[in-house]
Amino acid sequence: MSALSAHSVAVRTRGIDMFFGDGETKVTALKQADFEANRGELVMLVGPSGCGKTTLLSVIAGTLTPQAGTVEVFGQRLDGLGQEELTAFRRKHLGFVFQSFNLIPTLSVLENVMVPLLIQGAAQSVAEAKARAILEKVGLMGREDGRPNALSGGQQQRVAIARALVHEPSLLICDEPTSALDKDTGAQIMQMVRDLSRSPDRCVVVVTHDHRIFRFADRIAEMEDGRIRRVVDDPSQLDATHL
Amino acid sequence: MFKKRHLLIALALAGAGAALQLTRGTASETPTLPPAYAPATRDKDGLIAAAGLVEAVAENTQLGSPTSGTVQKVHVKVWDKVKAGDPVITLDDRDLAAQLQVQLAGVVAAEATAERADDAAKRWTGIKDSGAVSAGDLLAYQVAAKEARARLALAKAQVDQTRVLLDRLVLRAPIDATVLQVNVRVGEFVAAGLKAPVVLGDIARLQIRCDLDEQLAPRMRAGLPAKGYLKGESSRVGGGERAIPLKFVRIEPYVIPKVSLTGGSAERVDTRVLQVIYQFDRPADRAIFVGQQMDVYIDTTADAPRK
Amino acid sequence: MYRLALNMLFGDRAKLAMLLCGLAFSALLMAQQTSVFFGIMSWTYTPVHNIRARIWVSDPMVEQANDAKPLRDTDLYRVRSVDGVAWAAPLHTSFVQARMQDGNFKLITLIGLDADTFAGAPATLSAGRIEDLRLPNTVIVDEWGAQLMGRPVVGPDGKETTVPLKVGDTFEVNDLEARIVGICKVRRAFTGGPFVYTTYDRTKQYTLGARRTLSFMLVEPQPGVDASALCDRIEADTGLKAWTSDTVIWDWSDRSLARNTFWWFWKNTGIPFSFGTAVALGLFVGIAVSGQTFYSFVLENLKYFAAIKAMGAGMGVIARMLLVQAFTAGLLGFGLGVGMAQAIGRAMIEKGMPPFVMFPQIFWATLALVLGISLVSAVIGIIKVSRVDAATVFRG
Numbered sequence: 001m002s003a004l005s006a007h008s009v010a011v012r013t014r015g016i017d018m019f020f021g022d023g024e025t026k027v028t029a030l031k032q033a034d035f036e037a038n039r040g041e042l043v044m045l046v047g048p049s050g051c052g053k054t055t056l057l058s059v060i061a062g063t064l065t066p067q068a069g070t071v072e073v074f075g076q077r078l079d080g081l082g083q084e085e086l087t088a089f090r091r092k093h094l095g096f097v098f099q100s101f102n103l104i105p106t107l108s109v110l111e112n113v114m115v116p117l118l119i120q121g122a123a124q125s126v127a128e129a130k131a132r133a134i135l136e137k138v139g140l141m142g143r144e145d146g147r148p149n150a151l152s153g154g155q156q157q158r159v160a161i162a163r164a165l166v167h168e169p170s171l172l173i174c175d176e177p178t179s180a181l182d183k184d185t186g187a188q189i190m191q192m193v194r195d196l197s198r199s200p201d202r203c204v205v206v207v208t209h210d211h212r213i214f215r216f217a218d219r220i221a222e223m224e225d226g227r228i229r230r231v232v233d234d235p236s237q238l239d240a241t242h243l
Numbered sequence: 244m245f246k247k248r249h250l251l252i253a254l255a256l257a258g259a260g261a262a263l264q265l266t267r268g269t270a271s272e273t274p275t276l277p278p279a280y281a282p283a284t285r286d287k288d289g290l291i292a293a294a295g296l297v298e299a300v301a302e303n304t305q306l307g308s309p310t311s312g313t314v315q316k317v318h319v320k321v322w323d324k325v326k327a328g329d330p331v332i333t334l335d336d337r338d339l340a341a342q343l344q345v346q347l348a349g350v351v352a353a354e355a356t357a358e359r360a361d362d363a364a365k366r367w368t369g370i371k372d373s374g375a376v377s378a379g380d381l382l383a384y385q386v387a388a389k390e391a392r393a394r395l396a397l398a399k400a401q402v403d404q405t406r407v408l409l410d411r412l413v414l415r416a417p418i419d420a421t422v423l424q425v426n427v428r429v430g431e432f433v434a435a436g437l438k439a440p441v442v443l444g445d446i447a448r449l450q451i452r453c454d455l456d457e458q459l460a461p462r463m464r465a466g467l468p469a470k471g472y473l474k475g476e477s478s479r480v481g482g483g484e485r486a487i488p489l490k491f492v493r494i495e496p497y498v499i500p501k502v503s504l505t506g507g508s509a510e511r512v513d514t515r516v517l518q519v520i521y522q523f524d525r526p527a528d529r530a531i532f533v534g535q536q537m538d539v540y541i542d543t544t545a546d547a548p549r550k
Numbered sequence: 551m552y553r554l555a556l557n558m559l560f561g562d563r564a565k566l567a568m569l570l571c572g573l574a575f576s577a578l579l580m581a582q583q584t585s586v587f588f589g590i591m592s593w594t595y596t597p598v599h600n601i602r603a604r605i606w607v608s609d610p611m612v613e614q615a616n617d618a619k620p621l622r623d624t625d626l627y628r629v630r631s632v633d634g635v636a637w638a639a640p641l642h643t644s645f646v647q648a649r650m651q652d653g654n655f656k657l658i659t660l661i662g663l664d665a666d667t668f669a670g671a672p673a674t675l676s677a678g679r680i681e682d683l684r685l686p687n688t689v690i691v692d693e694w695g696a697q698l699m700g701r702p703v704v705g706p707d708g709k710e711t712t713v714p715l716k717v718g719d720t721f722e723v724n725d726l727e728a729r730i731v732g733i734c735k736v737r738r739a740f741t742g743g744p745f746v747y748t749t750y751d752r753t754k755q756y757t758l759g760a761r762r763t764l765s766f767m768l769v770e771p772q773p774g775v776d777a778s779a780l781c782d783r784i785e786a787d788t789g790l791k792a793w794t795s796d797t798v799i800w801d802w803s804d805r806s807l808a809r810n811t812f813w814w815f816w817k818n819t820g821i822p823f824s825f826g827t828a829v830a831l832g833l834f835v836g837i838a839v840s841g842q843t844f845y846s847f848v849l850e851n852l853k854y855f856a857a858i859k860a861m862g863a864g865m866g867v868i869a870r871m872l873l874v875q876a877f878t879a880g881l882l883g884f885g886l887g888v889g890m891a892q893a894i895g896r897a898m899i900e901k902g903m904p905p906f907v908m909f910p911q912i913f914w915a916t917l918a919l920v921l922g923i924s925l926v927s928a929v930i931g932i933i934k935v936s937r938v939d940a941a942t943v944f945r946g
Contacts, residue, residue, distance in 0.1 A: 087864050106562045262888035280666065289633065292626075
């Protein structure tokens with residue numbers, strides 16, 4: 001973490017252009033998208049389908065390289081990095097929570113949580129100890145030897161959160177974390193994400209449609225047609241019908 | 244921790260191991276075992292091989308009959324030892340015997356006639372001066388006596404002839420030998436000059452007649468030593484030495500066609516062979532018979548003693 | 551990570567079972583089919599197997615072991631006159647008709663052995679003694695022949711069964727009696743019917759007045775004399791053809807009678823083609839089945855590999871994980887498959903039908919093919935994963 005700057009801005013994008021294909025089939029996903037998130041913040045990206053929020057998330061996560069603009073995560077410029085450097089960056093500093101959990105069904109809960117550590121090259125025993133510790137935090141001790149499919153949706157997402165945080169990433173990327181969950185479970189999950197990520201060394205970016213969880217956000221960036229339309233501090237300021 | 248997967252791995256390993264072991268079994272060659280009976284084995288270079296046949300030294304005498312006739316008596320059995328002159332077979336002599344009686348009677352008659360004519364001649368010769376007889380009559384008496392003596396001599400000669408003919412009906416051994424084959428029985432008819440009724444041979448000393456393929460003939464020299472292995476005498480593997488040392492006798496000067504014996508009606512010439520004769524001392528510890536086959540190895544590396 | 555890769559592989563029992571079944575089935579198919587094929591082909595040089603000798607000598611025009619061109623009797627002595635030869639024994643082989651007691655005719659392979667030494671005699675007699683061949687009009691038949699020439703008997707239930715020939719039974723060859731004094735265990739032949747052994751001298755009577763009965767000569771080199779070198783010398787000295795009796799058909803040197811026989815049948819008959827098509831089909835099906843199952847396994851896991859990739863695993867790590875999975879599955883499938891193949895093979899060998907010869911080459915080739923299939927599937931999987939945009943993990 002020492003390699004990253006101590007600047008209060010955790011994520012900053014400037015003038016991101018992103019399009020897919022070319023000619024007549026050219027689809028513009030992002031147009032001069034500027035986005036910022038600070039350390040210790042939980043920022044939500046909201047907007048209608050196709051507004052480019054997933055693309056922006058991918059750019060921030062270093063899985064897509066934009067055609068134009070700059071991306072800075074904890075002081076590290078991601079644009080201009082090669083695939084391998086991006087991969088290494090993701091490995092070290094990013095945690096992911098996916099919409100469909102993406103837990104590997106043939107591995108046990110514990111093994112799923114160990115994956116990021118093992119990718120980093122941690123020893124088996126170290127990885128196991130850390131994974132157990134974080135599973136305890138998400139309240140799944142005792143289920144670690146079971147298969148993810150034997151768990152409820154909320155429990156699975158908790159496993160996913162444990163996996164995303166086990167290697168203590170700086171930036172936690174959540175893609176529709178509650179879309180597969182009911183209201184109460186979704187709220188529990190978001191509470192957990194917020195609790196676990198409240199740290200000046202961490203930043204959480206959540207992409208969601210789910211207005212029921214807007215209240216967990218410190219700030220909400222509303223997107224439209226590939227750019228940030230506005231950023232609000234309070235969900236009530238959003239035009240709910242618009243979503 | 245034992246898991247089901249370990250069972251799987253063990254199963255796979257066992258399968259592969261068993262298969263590998265089977266490949267060893269199926270791919271390995273059947274070992275070549277030595278034959279049940281030890282063959283005549285060469286132990287050095289420079290040997291040439293030949294097919295040998297055991298025969299009697301004097302070669303076998305196919306005793307033939309000079310006359311045709313019915314067998315009256317067989318004097319010998321196989322294995323009998325005969326001396327030269329011993330009778331072997333007697334043919335039917337009744338006609339000659341009858342003739343002899345007649346001829347003997349003729350001799351007596353001729354003797355009587357001759358005696359009478361002699362007597363008359365003597366008598367008239369003693370009184371020729373008396374004039375009781377004419378000179379011409381006297382000469383006639385003397386001629387008659389001479390004629391009668393001649394008739395007697397003829398009759399005697401005829402008896403002798405018949406006796407010789409009778410003797411010829413008795414087949415005698417021409418040499419000291421052993422009877423090897425007797426091919427006739429009493430009462431059988433023997434034709435002159437056809438298949439020998441009796442085979443004699445001197446089997447006290449045996450020799451080997453070796454057939455050497457003509458392609459090997461150039462390597463043969465007079466005086467080379469050889470070893471012989473009797474056929475049918477191969478002992479169990481590990482048995483003792485059975486080679487018989489052979490002494491060179493001669494090379495037959497004429498290369499003959501080897502006859503391939505098919506047992507059929509026509510025997511055909513197969514190849515030509517050089518025949519080489521070897522001799523051996525009859526081993527004390529085993530029986531060897533005339534007509535046995537022998538595998539012969541001739542040692543061309545040895546120095547042939549110059550004669 | 552490799553442990554995780556293995557856990558991923560072993561985690562889904564149903565999928566693993568399908569994958570291993572596919573791989574094992576193809577390994578079984580490949581190993582078993584080729585083994586039976588080479589088993590049948592190995593029958594072509596059965597004489598070399600059944601009549602054991604270090605060197606065979608034949609007429610120079612002979613091309614393979616089932617092809618007997620008569621030699622002159624004196625050729626035996628010419629061979630015996632070659633330096634380096636320890637001994638040489640005559641051998642007769644021919645295909646003749648045997649007349650059964652029920653009037654049926656059967657083709658047999660008549661083998662005439664040197665009565666003096668019994669060189670080339672069958673190694674195993676299940677009944678009788680080899681020495682009894684010295685008795686008049688006697689033969690030894692193989693077990694297959696005893697069964698084939700056996701007497702059909704209608705049992706009390708109306709079913710027809712065959713009572714195999716046994717010691718003391720007789721049949722006729724060329725109007726001559728052949729009395730069985732032994733039953734031997736030898737390999738079946740591709741041509742010519744069962745093996746019937748008699749003495750060399752008697753074959754003249756059993757073959758219709760054939761003038762020459764010397765088909766081959768069995769030769770033993772002197773100790774320390776190389777068989778192949780001796781073959782050269784025999785050929786140079788006598789103008790005959792000399793062969794070694796090893797049954798390794800893979801070597802390309804031209805001395806081995808078995809090898810020449812094998813390839814003669816390969817080139818001059820339709821057997822390799824007709825049987826070979828079946829084998830090739832088996833191979834093809836095997837490759838297709840195992841390739842398909844492994845590929846679908848990779849496809850099903852593609853999503854998770856994409857997630858792992860998004861989480862920061864490099865392609866090197868993912869490639870190795872896939873290779874570990876592929877080779878583990880390949881090796882396990884191979885082991886199970888050849889395990890089944892060898893079990894079937896052992897049963898076949900026990901029965902003697904159909905022939906089954908699993909050369910080590912078949913084992914290793916099957917292993918190579920299965921691993922090759924796994925490797926190709928893994929490489930396709932690796933390419934698939936490398937093409938997957940890590941960003942796709944954010945979409946449902």
